[in-house]
Structure formats: structure tokens, C-alpha cells
Amino acid sequence: MKRYVVSAQRVLLFIMMVFLAAMVIGCTPQSDDSSADSGQSDEEVSDKNWEGQKVRVQMIGDFKEESSTDPITGENAEGVEKLAEEFERLHPGAEVEFILMPWEGYTEKTQAMLTSGEADVYQMPGIADFAPQGVLEPLQPFIDEDDEMDLDKFIDNQVEGWKALGPDSDELQIYGLPFLGDARFITYDKQLFDEWGVEYLSEYPTMDEIAEKAEQMTGTNPETGEQNYGIWYRGDWSSAFTLVNLAEGQNGAWGEGFAWEEVEFDFDSTEMNNGLEWLMDMQEFAPKGLVSNQGNEKWLTEDNNIAIMLNQGPGDTVKPSHANGVGDRIGIAQEFKNDEGVGGLFAGSPLAIAEASENKELAWEWIKFATNDYAQEFVFSENGAIPSIKSAEEFESIEEYEELMEPVFEAMSTPSTPRYPWGSSQPRYILTSEIESTLTGDRSPEDALEKAQKESTDWVEGR
Template sequence: MKRFLLILAILLVSVSAVTAQGSPEVEPVKKLTFWTFGSESPELHAVMTQFKNTFKAETGVEVEWKMIGWGDYHQSNLLVLSSHEGPDVTQMGTTTVAQQVLAGAFAEVSDLYASLGGDQAFFKPMLATISPQSVEGTYAIPWFADPRGLIYRKDILDTLGLAVPASWDELVSVSQAIQDAGIMEYPIGIPGSAMAHDLYQTIDQAGGVIASYDGSSTISMIDSPESTAGIRFLTDLVTSHKVASPATAEYDKATLRAKFANGEIAFYYDSPQAFTYMQENAPEIVDGVAVAPAPAGPSGKASVFCGGSHLAVYEYSDNKELASQWISFLLRPEHVALWSKVYGNVPALLSASDLEGFDQQPWNSFISIAEQHGHHPESGPGGTLAKVDTIISHTILGAYLQKQYSEELVGTAIQEGKLVHQRMIDQFQ
């Protein structure tokens, strides 16, 4: 038995040696991993496959692409941060870039950014978030922008002889006119289960900021009089003016899109994806829909939140050079335009904004609104309102439903939100 095993082992070693000598030297295929976030559609898949094939033909590099749902966004980033295992290049939402950079996740890409044209080449509202306020250098390259605007039923306003609301008061009075005409019960939609993006703009419209950085530390400002006014504007639409549904805290953006398409609401804030959704689900109303800047608040600003996504290279990547090549490839104007169009956003690269029909309605309206009124919260540890928004909305709107609403309760809810916000900020300082 032992002799048999010995002979078998010798044979195996000999065969492997001969095979290894006989085969020609094959250079291993270079691979790069790339994560994007969103809902994978056949169209997106086709575009990315085309990109991958072209890139491989040009460079010999094979890109392994993975599309992850936004629901798993934070979890995925966290896993990479703790395990140092993950993609070489990733798509990164504008509000979370600063936190990831401060946590040491991303490599600096200042040279790449400069080689792509620097600040002059990109859509201005995106520039605030390519690095945190407290850090020198560039850590993310703008890819596409996701500007919000007031999506409204122009046909209904025309029928009632009403102008598009340009201020908070006008938004309320126009909504009440729609209610009085018996057209809709609650004409305004607010995504109460995730209203951070709406808060970013109403707080700015009221002249507030969500966090303040003084050069050494950051403090939460969501309890300032201006921020409180911004928060109150949204919740008062439910509690005082009764022009938004009492079930607002139940709604998310997807619910509002469906409600708008069903003719249940006349106003809500959304990105160009709203039109893509309507064209697919309610094409009959598209002609009667338009987009406008957000109604201005007490500060006179008609700010619209301009989010979107950047591309970043992980610090742990062993393929930083290839990663830069891939980003340069994706940042070619025709590629940015194609991906942005299929994804439902507008290009962050200025030279791509007249391609793929972006110079036509409704895309050019979004671009123009964002250029004039685009706003993004400070790029720092306090740049997001994770859970803070729902603490506020659930406490205020929950109390309203239970008929326990009071002015004191609003203050308490905001203070509770501030505590959570500041605790998150303090992790970074």
C-alpha cells in the first residue's frame, strides 16, 4: 500500500512538472472590481457591459462590476471599512463622502481630478463634496448629479388659473386652492419616513445650516432658529396647514412617485428620475407636469438639494493605477452622458451636458435649476442626517396623530434629533 502511494505521488509530481514546463507563459488577466449602487435594470446592465467590453479591448483589464441596492449602501461601505476587502473603485453618494474620507477609506485622487480638468470641468453644485472641509486634496470625482426640484401639476394650476408657487406661503395657499376646488385632499407630498433630502433644502431656504465647522470642530445646528423654521415648514404642512397627509411619516420617495403618478398629489420634491418613472408608469400625465425651483423660504433662497454620486478609489486597493484608468474611462463625456441618462440623473461633467438629449426638457430644466439654486450640506462629519430626520418626523407626526401635539414637543423632538446628530459628529473629532 505504502509503495503504491509513493509511486502515485511520484507520478503526480512528474506530470505536474512536465505540464508546467510545456505550457506557454500566460500573463494573468488583470482584474478590477467596481461597485455601483441603485436598482439594476436591463438598460443599465447593457450600458455597463458595453463599457466593460470597450475598456477590456483598450487596456486588457477585466472589470468585475457589482450593482448593490441603496438599501445595502451603508452596510456595504462599513464592511469594506472594517475588513479592507472590497472593490477598487466605488460609487459614493455625495452626503457620505466626507465621513468615508475622515474614516480613512479613500485614496487621494487630486492628480486624477486635475487631469480630468479640475473644478472648471465639473458641474458646480457637485464640487462642495469632493473632499471634507477639514481635509486638503480631492478624494472623489463627480460622476452624475441628482438635483431636486419642485415637481408639480402644471395642468391643474393652469385650469385653476394659479401660478407656480415661489414662496412657502404661496405653496400653502396654492395647495389650499386645489383642496378648495375639490381636486385633491392633500396636494403636497413629503417623504416623512426619509425626509433628510427635503430638510437639507428647507433648512437652507430658512437660512440655516445643519452643522457648523469653525476650523477645528463641528457642531450640530439643527436646533438653531433657522433650522427649526426649516423643519417646522415641513411638519406644519401636516399639522397646521393640513395640506399634506396625516400619514406623511409612512411615506418614502417611492410612495410619493406613485401618488403623483396616480394624481393624488400635485407637488413634491424629486430628481429627474421622477420623469423616467412617469414615462414608464403614467405617460398620460407627463405633458401636464413641470419642474420649478423650490419655493423660497424666509431667507429668500429657493434652494434645491443637489445630491448625486462621485467615484472614489479605496485606500486598500492594490490596483490604484488601473482604478484611475477606469475612472478616466468612465469620465469620458459620452460615457458620463450615457450612464447618467439611463440612471435617470444629469451628468456632473459639463462637457457631457449637451449629449444624449440633456439639452432638452425636462433635463435642461433640472440642470438650470441646480446651477442657479443648487445646494448641498457642508461636507463634513455632520453632513448627513441619518435617523435624525425620522426621529423628528416620527416624534412630531406620531404625536399629532395621537392628538398629543404641542409646541414643546416640537422642541423636544428637535433636541433629541440634535443629540443623535452631535453624537455622530463627535465620532470624528
């Protein structure tokens, strides 16, 4: 048997080397970007003791409490518990409790939560419906007293777009600040355009341009021999917004007013009629099944057979296209704009504070935190949610998707059609139903829009 003998001198030399290495490491200056290396924000820790205070935060969508596999990218995605950890680090003694819910039925669930006082902070896309009830806290006093909140950090028009009427006010006020951004735009498959030899869509296409290019790319693909369709749009759920945007492209509008007693619809206008006739014409260049949300099953796949898609959103486009390996094929053009350069659906989610909250100061701290760079980049990188602040264009996580995200941010700054108050209520569903009846050939555009106008006006008057 061999024996290995280690001398005392060698042992002593080894110990001295380890000690010197530890001294060198300990004296090495730390990087100025240590907060980024540790996954923390660079904000200063609050000097206030928040011991014993809890903020209850309601969030809507695909958020998860703990880390899980992203269903789109297949990668591991951190849960919102990481946001809680960072907020609690910055606010010593504070505690965050999340109440997560899916989009399905969120309006009714939010109403029930507000009634029972379940949360302090609400993600509230339907803010215009809730503010008049007196269940939300006006945020202007918090903004006025807090030097850290700069409204200029938000993408243009986002703060204005979420203003709402209170129970005793005839002027729009700030009841929520932008948290998740959203937008609508037109997407197209550049590979199909190349195969057909058709020029890509312009940045601001017109109805005539879309119609011409959709017709050119309907038929047998000259390179693949496969059947292609020039256009697709959803003929059911979102058809009202598609039609209204067509009216905007002709300098028309859905109507005007904000408070229900002031709302006047313009569903039977010449612009709306022209738009509905255009949608009927576009059926010739589209796959069957528009009214039942069918025919687009191959979109964002290598076998895609549709050239142009109307009324698309970033959540269904940006990360999914890259995850499916077709990100380089997808182009984005703006929705139809009027002569002032505005048009499209205003969408997203602001954050609001419940009037019944007993921790309004901490709730305000959460809103500031949720709209800072750290939290805004987190919800994009981990959940694919769209940031609402201008600095997002510089986020490292955005760089991979920069070509698609640039037009998304632009679309967010120029919306015209409010999703609320009318978009979530009966007039929107009345209009949608009449569009469906026209697309299926049951009613003429003129008759359908006259019916939508009358029934929507009657509904408002009977509220």
C-alpha cells in the same frame, strides 16, 4: 416541366456587377462620426499595454451586468458590460470586473469590501465617512499629473461638494470625483394648476407662495369634480432634509462644521421652528398618511390628485413621468434658497480609489472613462442615472427630457445642505423622529427641536 437556362454571358455579367459594387463600397469615404455609429467613444486608444491588469469596479443601484428590460420605460436597456467592452477597447489588454449591489445596506457592504480589499474603484456617496479611515487614495496627485482631467468639466460645486477630510488632515481634499449627479427640487402638476386657474409656481418659490397655492387647490376640482390636494411631502425618511431646506429659505441652516469634533447643530433655531410649524400647517392641504409615506399613490399618473410635491428627485421624476405619459404635465421649481441663491440637499455619488488597490493607475483610468461623455450619456440613457458633467446638456439622450432636465442641472449647482457627514448618521435620524412626533401631534415643534438639538449634541460629544 419548364426549364430555365442561364447563359454563360449572363453569369459573367452578374459577377462583374457584384465586383464593381464591392469596389464602390470599399472606396466610399467613411463618416467622420464612425465612432458614434458603432456605439464607441471618440477617445484615442491608449498606447500603453495593460496586458494582465484588471480593475474591479463596485457600482450601487439598479445597474445590470447584461441587457434587460427597463422597469420604468419597458424598453431594452444595455448592461454595464457595454461599458466594460468600451473601456477594454480603449485600454488594450485590460479587464474590467463589476461588483454590483443594491442601495439597501450599501454602507455596511462597502465597509466590508474595503476591509477585505475586494474592489479598486468604489461608487461612494458616503465618502466623508470613509476618507477619515485612511482606506481611500487622495486623487489630487493623479489630477496634477494628468493633462486629460479638467475639473471644470463637472457641474459647478460638484467637485467641491464631495471633498472630505483624510485621517491626518484638517483641510478638505479630493478623494472622489463626481460620477452620478442628483438633486432635490419641487415638482407640480401643470394640468391641475390649469384646471384650478392658478398661476404656475415661480422658478424660485417662497414658503408663502407654496402655502397660498396649496390652499387654493385643495378641495373639489372645478373641472373634474374629483378631490384634489394642494401639497404632499414625505413625513418620515426624508423629512429632516425637507425641514432643513425650509430653514435655508429663511437664511438659516442645519448647523455648521465638517469634522465631528467641529460640528455644531442649530436644530432649535427660529428658522427650524418656523419650518416645522409650516409643515404642520401644510397637513391641512395634504392627503392623510404623510408620516407613513402614503397618500401620493396617484402621483405621475393621469389620475393624479396632488398639485405640489416637495423634496423630489430626478430619478423618480424625469423618466418615470415620460414613461407614464404625463411628462408634459410636470413642472419643476427650485427648492427654497437663501439670499445668496443656494439651498437644497447635496446628493449623488462620486468615484473613489481604494488605498489598498494594487492597480491604482488603471483605477484612475476608469474614473476618467466613467466621467467622460460616452459613459455619462450611457448611464443616463440606459439606467436613468443623472450625469455630473456640463456637456450633458447637449447629449442627444437628454433632448427628449430637456424641459425637466434644465432645472435639474441648475439644482445640482446650488446645493447647501451636505448629505454627509451628518445626513447619514444618528443626528439625522434623531431629527427625523422628532419631526414625526410633531406631525402626529405627540410633541410641540419647540419641544421636539429642543430634544433633537440636545440628543444630537450629546451623540457627537460621546463619539
